[in-house]
Amino acid sequence: MLTALSIRDVVLIEALDLEFQRGLDVLTGETGAGKSILLDALGLALGARGETSLVRHGAAQAVVTATFDPPEGPLAAALAENGIEAEPGEPLLIRRIVKADGGSRGFVNDQPASAALLRELAPMLVEIHGQHDDRGLLNPRGHRALLDAYGRVEPEATAKAWATYRDAQAALAAANDEIEAAARDREWLEHAVAELTRLAPEPGEEDTLAEKRRSMQRAEKIAGEMAAIEEHLGGSDGALAQLRQAARVLERIAEDHAALGEALAAIDRAVIEAATVEEQIAAASADLAFDPRAQEEDEARLFELRGMARKHRVQPDDLAALAAELSERLERLEAGEDRVAILETRVAAARADYDAAAATLSARRRAAAGRLDEVVADELAPLKLDAARFRTVVADASPEQWGPGGKDRVEFEIATNPGAPFAPLAKIASGGELSRFILALKVALAEEGGAATMIFDEIDRGVGGAVASAIGERLARLAEHTQLLVVTHSPQVAARGAEHLLIAKSSDGTVTRTGVRVLGEDERREEIARMLSGATVTDEARAQAVRLLETA
Numbered sequence: 442m443l444t445a446l447s448i449r450d451v452v453l454i455e456a457l458d459l460e461f462q463r464g465l466d467v468l469t470g471e472t473g474a475g476k477s478i479l480l481d482a483l484g485l486a487l488g489a490r491g492e493t494s495l496v497r498h499g500a501a502q503a504v505v506t507a508t509f510d511p512p513e514g515p516l517a518a519a520l521a522e523n524g525i526e527a528e529p530g531e532p533l534l535i536r537r538i539v540k541a542d543g544g545s546r547g548f549v550n551d552q553p554a555s556a557a558l559l560r561e562l563a564p565m566l567v568e569i570h571g572q573h574d575d576r577g578l579l580n581p582r583g584h585r586a587l588l589d590a591y592g593r594v595e596p597e598a599t600a601k602a603w604a605t606y607r608d609a610q611a612a613l614a615a616a617n618d619e620i621e622a623a624a625r626d627r628e629w630l631e632h633a634v635a636e637l638t639r640l641a642p643e644p645g646e647e648d649t650l651a652e653k654r655r656s657m658q659r660a661e662k663i664a665g666e667m668a669a670i671e672e673h674l675g676g677s678d679g680a681l682a683q684l685r686q687a688a689r690v691l692e693r694i695a696e697d698h699a700a701l702g703e704a705l706a707a708i709d710r711a712v713i714e715a716a717t718v719e720e721q722i723a724a725a726s727a728d729l730a731f732d733p734r735a736q737e738e739d740e741a742r743l744f745e746l747r748g749m750a751r752k753h754r755v756q757p758d759d760l761a762a763l764a765a766e767l768s769e770r771l772e773r774l775e776a777g778e779d780r781v782a783i784l785e786t787r788v789a790a791a792r793a794d795y796d797a798a799a800a801t802l803s804a805r806r807r808a809a810a811g812r813l814d815e816v817v818a819d820e821l822a823p824l825k826l827d828a829a830r831f832r833t834v835v836a837d838a839s840p841e842q843w844g845p846g847g848k849d850r851v852e853f854e855i856a857t858n859p860g861a862p863f864a865p866l867a868k869i870a871s872g873g874e875l876s877r878f879i880l881a882l883k884v885a886l887a888e889e890g891g892a893a894t895m896i897f898d899e900i901d902r903g904v905g906g907a908v909a910s911a912i913g914e915r916l917a918r919l920a921e922h923t924q925l926l927v928v929t930h931s932p933q934v935a936a937r938g939a940e941h942l943l944i945a946k947s948s949d950g951t952v953t954r955t956g957v958r959v960l961g962e963d964e965r966r967e968e969i970a971r972m973l974s975g976a977t978v979t980d981e982a983r984a985q986a987v988r989l990l991e992t993a
Contacts, residue, residue, distance in 0.1 A: 442924045443483075443567065443894045444532065445508040450500035451482045453946065453955040465920035467938030468928045468957075469968055474944045475955030476928045480569070480898060483507060486537045487567060488559030491545030502540045509533040509566055510893065516565045523558055525549045535559065535566075568892040570879045570900070578853070578879050579866050585806075585851035588833060591886055592809020594802065600845035602798040606791040613784040620777040627774060633753075634767050640749055642760035650743040657736040674719050681715045684708055799847040806835045806849055813885060820881035823911035825904060826874065830856045831881070832863060853882065876900040877912070884915045894924045901931040909933035913993070932972040936989035941965045966990060 448457040453475050470476055485491060486507040496503040512520055512533050520527050527533065527550060536548040537559070547554045549562070570578070578587075589596065674681050691705040750757040773780070810833035817831045831853070838850040854863040855878055866878060880900055901912050913934040916927055920939070929935055941960045946953060960968055966986045967978065974982035 442510045443507060443926070444510060445506075446479075446483060446486075447504075447506040447508075448479075448482045449504040450497040451485070451495055451503045451505060452478045452497060453953055454478060454482065455497060455954050457955075457957055459942070459957055461924065461926065462940050463924050464939035465917055465925045465927065465937055466940045466942060467935045468926065468942045468944055469930070469935050469972060470944035471946075472930075474946045476944050477898075478955055479944060479957065480896065480928070483567070483896075484569070485539065486535050486559070487563035488537075488547070488556045488561075491537065491539040491556065493539065493541055493543055495539055496541040500541060502538055504536065504538050506534060506536045509535070516562065519562060519565065520549070523554075523561075525552055525554065533566075535562070564892060566892055566894065568895045570876060570883075570895065570897050578882055579875075581850075581852040581865065584833075584853050585846060585849060587886055588806055588809055588813065588835075588851050589846075591813055592805060594805045594809055596802055596846050599795070599798040599802045599847045602791070602795040603843075603845040606788070606795040609784065609788040609791040613781065613788050616777070616781050616784055620774060620781065624774065630767060630771050630774070634764070634771050637749070637760065637764035637767065640745065640760070642746060642749070642757070642764065644758050644761050647743065647746050647757035650739050650746070653739050654736065654743060657739070670722055674715065674722065681712065681719060684712050684715060688712060799843075799849075802847040803835065803849050806847075806851065810835050810851075816885040817881050820884055820915070821878075823908070824877040824881060824915075825908040825911075826857075826877055826881070828857070828859055829874070829878070830863070831878070834863075876902070877904075880912065880915055880919075884919055892923075894926065895919075896926045896928075898928045899930065900927065901929055901934050905931065905933075913937040917993070930972065932969045932986065932989060935969050935972060936986070936993040941968065943968055 442463060443461050445461065446457075446459045448454045448459075450456075468476060468479065481489070481495065482505045485495065485503070486505045509532060511530050512527050516533075517527060520533075531550075534548075534550055535554075536551075537545060537556075538547075539545045545556065547556055547559050549558070578584075588594070673679060688705060688708045691701060691708060695702045695705045746757045746760065750760055753760070753763055755763055813833050814831060821827060821829055821831065832855075834850075834852045834854055836850045836852075838848055842848075842850065853866050855866060856863045857874060866875065876897065877900065880897070883895070897916070900916075901909050904912070909931040910933040913931065913936065916925055916934060917937040919925060927934060927938070935941060942957050943960050943964070944955065944957050946955050948954070966983060969986035969989060970978045970982040973985050
């Protein structure tokens with residue numbers, strides 16, 4: 442709901458701060474007082490084109506700030522989706538600045554916002570209906586949702602069936618694409634699978650072969666040195682044999698001198714250490730045994746693995762996974778026709794389910810359309826549209842328009858004269874008739890959603906008496922469910938207002954200004970009397986104004 446509007450330097454408005462209440466707020470004033478300026482200012486905040494002509498003469502810029510109730514539901518979601526922060530429970534502030542030298546800026550909760558974003562938010566905040574309305578109820582794109590809301594028609598089952606159908610179609614298309622692509626590459630795929638199967642790569646195999654190759658290369662390099670060491674240590678003439686011979690001689694004479702005993706102990710230790718050396722050398726020789734044939738085989742395997750990896754542009758460790766993937770692709774290709782047949786069956790079943798759900802939805806919509814037509818028809822005669830006819834067309838949409846909301850195209854149509862063909866709402870020539878048709882529709886759809894604030898701009902133009910009273914009664918009824926701002930020239934409508942704002946123009950001889958003020962009880966009676974009698978307010982007009990206010 443719109444709670445406040447602040448206007449600075451817009452055309453004839455120098456500074457204006459307004460607060461609005463829930464219910465029916467009426468705005469009156471003499472012709473040319475500036476009622477359209479007020480709506481232009483609000484439109485500016487809602488993303489209308491920022492014309493420099495809106496800036497008051499002599500001012501640097503025009504500023505309009507509209508304040509709304511804290512955002513909820515789809516509005517809150519739209520703000521979050523566009524990165525606009527909104528504190529829970531805090532009002533929504535929309536500000537628009539237009540500079541006199543060109544250019545404009547928009548803000549939502551003091552965060553920069555484009556005019557496109559403001560226009561996106563506008564339908565969730567305010568509906569404006571007037572002589573030249575080209576949005577809201579005139580746009581057929583929203584008629585189906587309005588009918589569904591009116592008839593309590595829930596499209597969830599159809600949406601679910603549509604999602605299943607689309608998923609089945611996507612799976613079938615993907616399978617066909619995969620089979621087609623695989624068929625083009627079948628010869629290569631068969632060759633690659635055979636080649637990889639023969640190679641039988643294993644994860645980690647490259648590192649194992651590379652390490653064995655390095656070990657064999659090291660063994661080849663030190664084979665001579667290892668042989669020389671073994672020759673020096675082992676054999677009948679080796680160092681270990683000579684140490685043992687020396688030990689045997691010392692054993693015979695060790696008791697003859699203490700030093701000889703110590704020498705024998707040292708030789709025994711040397712023999713033990715030398716034996717350990719011999720064992721370690723033997724072990725190393727076994728580990729580093731060089732087998733030229735084995736080295737050649739390992740190198741050939743390693744080079745083949747690396748060559749295959751380069752061929753397929755993967756790492757050697759990924760060859761095993763690639764082999765499995767290509768084998769699976771080949772298997773899918775070979776089993777493709779069976780799989781496609783299964784998917785085609787699923788698509789057909791899903792399509793049948795969607796057709797059934799959409800048919801049920803269409804039947805419910807047609808039933809709701811009949812009820813809506815009757816309710817709107819009852820509203821037309823009191824609004825001096827008794828010769829007009831209204832109908833809700835529920836027709837088959839083209840297949841490309843099918844979707845989660847079913848297969849229906851919904852549009853509101855009217856015929857204004859007997860025998861005249863039905864036509865879309867937007868084709869109605871008379872602005873007054875159009876506004877009254879919109880009012881009849883809005884009354885019929887009163888509890889079925891829409892923006893929290895609605896504005897009717899001179900909906901009563903060209904009518905009076907009983908018709909104006911009927912318009913006022915219906916506006917008051919509609920205001921029980923939403924906030925209404927009504928720009929009116931009709932005293933019967935003005936008398937229905939919960940709050941009455943007077944728009945007036947003043948001049949000091951050099952500067953003309955437009956102002957707005959809330960009328961008290963006596964002022965309101967005088968304004969309605971002026972609307973009844975014209976320039977000269979008579980006692981009879983004042984008495985009639987009192988009667989209108991008492992019966993409102």
